[in-house]
Structure formats: structure tokens, C-alpha cells
Amino acid sequence: MPGVPDPGPEEIAAAVAVLRRGGLVAFPTETVYGLGADATDVDALARLYAVKGRPTDHPVIVHLADAAALADWAAAVPDAARRLADACWPGPLTLVLRRRDRVPDAVTGGRPTVGLRVPDQPVALALLRAFGGGIAAPSANRFGRVSPTTAADVRADLGADVDCVLDGGPCRVGVESTIVDCTGPEPVIARVGGVPRERIEAVLGHPVSVQDRGAIAAPGTLPAHYAPRARVHLVAAGPGAPAPDPGAFPGVGPGVDPVGLAHRLLGTGRRVGVLALVVPAGLPDAVEILAPPADADEYARVVYARLREADARGLDDLLVVAPPAVGLGAAVADRLTRAAAAGADDPT
Ligand code: TXA
Ligand code: MG
Numbered sequence: 001m002p003g004v005p006d007p008g009p010e011e012i013a014a015a016v017a018v019l020r021r022g023g024l025v026a027f028p029t030e031t032v033y034g035l036g037a038d039a040t041d042v043d044a045l046a047r048l049y050a051v052k053g054r055p056t057d058h059p060v061i062v063h064l065a066d067a068a069a070l071a072d073w074a075a076a077v078p079d080a081a082r083r084l085a086d087a088c089w090p091g092p093l094t095l096v097l098r099r100r101d102r103v104p105d106a107v108t109g110g111r112p113t114v115g116l117r118v119p120d121q122p123v124a125l126a127l128l129r130a131f132g133g134g135i136a137a138p139s140a141n142r143f144g145r146v147s148p149t150t151a152a153d154v155r156a157d158l159g160a161d162v163d164c165v166l167d168g169g170p171c172r173v174g175v176e177s178t179i180v181d182c183t184g185p186e187p188v189i190a191r192v193g194g195v196p197r198e199r200i201e202a203v204l205g206h207p208v209s210v211q212d213r214g215a216i217a218a219p220g221t222l223p224a225h226y227a228p229r230a231r232v233h234l235v236a237a238g239p240g241a242p243a244p245d246p247g248a249f250p251g252v253g254p255g256v257d258p259v260g261l262a263h264r265l266l267g268t269g270r271r272v273g274v275l276a277l278v279v280p281a282g283l284p285d286a287v288e289i290l291a292p293p294a295d296a297d298e299y300a301r302v303v304y305a306r307l308r309e310a311d312a313r314g315l316d317d318l319l320v321v322a323p324p325a326v327g328l329g330a331a332v333a334d335r336l337t338r339a340a341a342a343g344a345d346d347p348t
Contacts, residue, residue, distance in 0.1 A: 004169040005151070007123055009130075011166065016130045018164045024048060026140045026154045027127050028168030029119040031092045031176050031194050032147040032304070033154050034063065034137030035162065036127075045106035045136060051161045053143040059109040061094050061177070063135045064118050065128035073114055073134060075100045080204055081182040087203040090120035092173050092194025096181040107136050113183050123168035139176060144342070146228055146307045149174055153308065174301035175331040181211070192334050194300075196327045227342030228307040230273070230315045233261060234340045237280065237321045258319050262287050265317050273313065275306050276321035288313060296329035303332050307339060 007015075015025045022044040025036045035052065037044040039062045049056050062073055067085045070077055074097035077085075081095050099114035108114050116134075119125065128135060139147040140154045140162070148154045151167035178193035180200060189197060189210045201208050235258035258280040265272045266286050273288040274280070277299065290306045293299040310318045320336050323329035 005167040007126075007166050007168070009126075012123075012126050012130050015127055015164050015166055019044075019131055019135065022047070023163035024051060024161070025127070025135075026148075026151070026158065026162045026165040027124050027135075027137070028121050028151070028166060028171060029063075029092075029124045029137075030121045030172045031119070031174070032149055032171055033140040033151065034119075034124075034135075035140035035154075035158070036063070036135040036137040038131075039107050039134035039136035040102070040104065042104050042106050045104065048136065048138070049106075051158065052138055052141075054138065055143075056106070057109040059111055059113075059115060060107055060136045060138045061115040061117055062103075062107060063124065063128060063137055064116060065125060065132075066090075066118055069134070070097075070116060073100055073103055073116055074098060078182050080187045081180075084180060084182075084187070084200065084203055085118075088195050088199070089118040090125065091118070092120070092177040093117060093200075094177045094179045094191075094193075096179060096183055096190065098183055113181075115179065117177055121168060121172070123166050127166065144227065146304050146339075147176065149301075149304050153304075170301075170305075172301070173328075174303060175328065175335060178331075180208075192331045194328070194331065197330060198327065227339045228311045228318070230307075230310040230318045232307070232318050232320055232336065232339040232342070234336060235261060235280065235319045235321055237276070237278065258321075259283060262319060270316035271314060272317045272319065273310055273315040274319045274321075275303075275310075276319075277323055278321070280319075280321065287319070288315065290318075296323045296327050296332060299323050299332045300328040303335060 018025050019038050022041050026033055037048040067089050076098050094115045094117040096113050096115050103114050141147050141157050149171040151165050154165050173194040176193045178195040179191040181188045181190045235256055259282045262272055262283050273290055275290045293302055322333035322336050325333045
């Protein structure tokens with residue numbers, strides 16, 4: 001694609017050298033940018049946690065070049081996991097499997113399981129192939145903040161704390177991978193993400209449940225996460241807009257009346273913006289409209305950029321209408337719900 005940055009073999013080799021000496025490399029994936037470290041180097045992992053500002057009992061995903069490397073990390077690969085890997089890798093799917101003993105506790109947060117994924121992004125795959133091992137990588141943002149979808153986002157958030165940033169242009173999917181826990185009697189979706197639930201169910205041939213949020217203490221599953229500085233409010237869709245389906249994703253309700261809320265917030269001198277597929281009718285003129293995505297897939301691609309834009313504009317409050325919770329819309333609704341929960345206790 002013209003205009004898309006394409007790190008060449010020399011840049012990839014330099015990044016591999018950074019990983020080998022225990023450094024941190026930020027790299028693009030199809031979902032969000034990752035902050036990578038050698039998954040077998042406990043000192044590098046300690047630095048990774050320190051830079052993220054993340055509690056050390058939270059596991060990180062190990063990225064692999066291909067499914068053949070599964071056996072190096074997983075003690076057992078159940079049939080369902082094998083089918084999902086065959087159907088979805090490379091792609092935005094993370095499998096949680098029983099780990100092999102060699103996987104450091106620093107990767108798994110001391111759990112008996114490990115999260116594994118093969119990303120579908122040429123720069124990520126070039127890096128993984130050249131490195132030849134697993135790269136542990138959480139999203140390349142500080143703990144609790146908005147995930148980065150461009151190299152510039154990474155630099156703005158992590159600055160000099162990252163040794164190398166590979167620029168692969170903006171992320172194609174825009175929300176994190178779907179996590180499927182395959183360690184129990186039935187596969188369970190532990191985080192909705194880039195592979196729609198419908199696709200997981202089609203591959204497995206039966207319904208798959210989404211684990212109750214908060215049931216496992218892990219970043220990305222905490223209720224208050226993915227938050228910009230601006231307070232995020234989930235509001236009702238305007239007339240004519242596709243309604244969120246509250247049944248399809250628990251926690252996404254119809255929200256509150258956007259017009260009344262906008263008047264109340266503006267009345268206290270706050271700056272207010274709105275993000276929606278269809279901007280609700282009747283909003284006061286002072287409400288700043290962030291460019292509406294055309295559909296759920298575009299919403300996923302731009303949602304983090306729009307949350308950052310809200311902060312860059314200096315908005316105090318962002319009214320958001322979640323998309324219908326089907327396809328990638330479910331992941332977008334999930335992230336917006338968490339962003340809204342992050343500000344819920346704030347007295348202002
Ligand atoms: O799309 C993605 O998954 C991105 C890119 C960089 O690959 N990565 C990402 O990583 O979102 P992070 O660290 O921000 O979120 C990882 C999620 C966390 O919710 C973590 O709890 C879960 O994966 N996870 C990792 N290993 C796990 C394990 N062994 N058991 C349960 N959950 C695990
Ligand atoms: Mg994250």
C-alpha cells in the first residue's frame with residue numbers, strides 16, 4: 001500500500017538485536033501496537049511491567065510466528081483450540097492454554113496457563129520470524145490508558161522508555177484480540193475482540209459463552225480500563241440510529257438521554273463532544289462532533305483514535321453511542337463501556 005511505512009530487513013534486524021539484549025520493542029499488530037520483550041528473559045519482562053506500570057500478577061500474551069510454535073509454549077492443545085488456530089491464525093485471536101513448565105511466571109502472572117497468538121500483520125510477522133522465539137507483548141500503552149493504534153500514539157505515551165518503535169502504519173482492526181480460554185471443559189470467550197463471537201461459534205459449531213467481566217482479575221477485563229482523560233458517558237442512540245442490543249452484550253444499556261445530559265454538562269461550563277455512528281438529533285450546537293464512523297468495523301478501527309482526539313481537543317466529557325453489539329460492534333461496545341466505567345466514580 002502506498003504511504004504505509006514499511007520497516008525493511010535492517011530495521012527488523014536492529015529490533016531483533018534490541019530484543020536479544022533484553023530491550024523493549026514496540027511493534028504494530030493488526031489489532032493495536034504491542035510492547036514486546038523476549039518472553040524467556042525475566043529481566044526484560046520485569047522492565048516491561050515497570051514501563052507499563054502494570055501489576056506483575058497480570059499475564060501477558062506471547063506472540064508467535066506460526067501455529068507450529070504452539071508446542072513450545074502449550075502443554076496441551078485441545079481439539080477446539082486447534083480448530084480455532086487453524087481457522088483464525090494469523091489473526092486477532094488469543095488462545096489461553098495450559099502452559100509448559102519453561103514458560104516464565106513473569107509471563108503468566110504465576111498461572112498454570114499461557115495466552116498465545118499469531119498476529120496478522122506483516123511487520124509483526126517479519127519481527128517474529130527474524131527473532132525466532134516468543135515475544136511477550138501487552139498493548140503498548142501505560143496501564144489503564146487508551147491502547148495505541150499508531151506508532152505516534154506509542155511514542156506519545158511511552159516516550160524514551162521504549163528502545164525501538166517499528167512503524168507499520170495504523171492498525172487494521174483497531175481493537176484487541178478476542179481471547180478464548182480453552183483450559184476448561186468448554187471454550188469460553190474471556191475478552192471480546194477482533195474475531196467476532198459469531199465467527200468463533202461458526203468455527204466450533206456451537207454457542208460459546210462470554211465470561212462474566214471481573215471474574216478474572218486481569219487488565220483488559222477490569223471494568224475500569226481503556227480510559228481517556230475526558231469522562232465517557234454511554235448515551236442512547238438518536239432516532240433512526242441502529243439501537244444497541246442490550247441482550248447481546250450485558251452492561252450496554254440504552255444509556256441516558258444525550259440531549260438532557262449535554263445541556264446539564266454545558267451548563268456547568270464543561271466542554272462536551274459526541275461519538276456515534278449516527279449523531280443523536282437535537283444536541284446543542286456547542287457539542288463538538290467527532291467524525292462518525294460509517295459502520296461497526298470502522299468504529300473498531302477508529303475508536304481509540306477518537307478517544308485520544310477527545311483529549312487532544314481538551315474535551316471534559318464525551319457522549320458515546322455504542323454500536324449494535326454484533327460482529328466487531330460487540331468489542332467496540334465493550335471498550336466504550338469500560339471507558340465509561342473508568343470515570344463513573346469521579347465526583348466531577
Ligand atoms: O490484540 C491484542 O491482544 C494486543 C496485541 C498487542 O497483541 N495485546 C493485548 O495485550 O491486548 P494486553 O496485555 O493489553 O491484554 C492481554 C490480555 C489481558 O486481559 C490478560 O489478562 C489476558 O490477555 N491474558 C494473557 N495471558 C492470559 C492467561 N494465561 N490467562 C488469562 N488471561 C490471559
Ligand atoms: Mg491492553
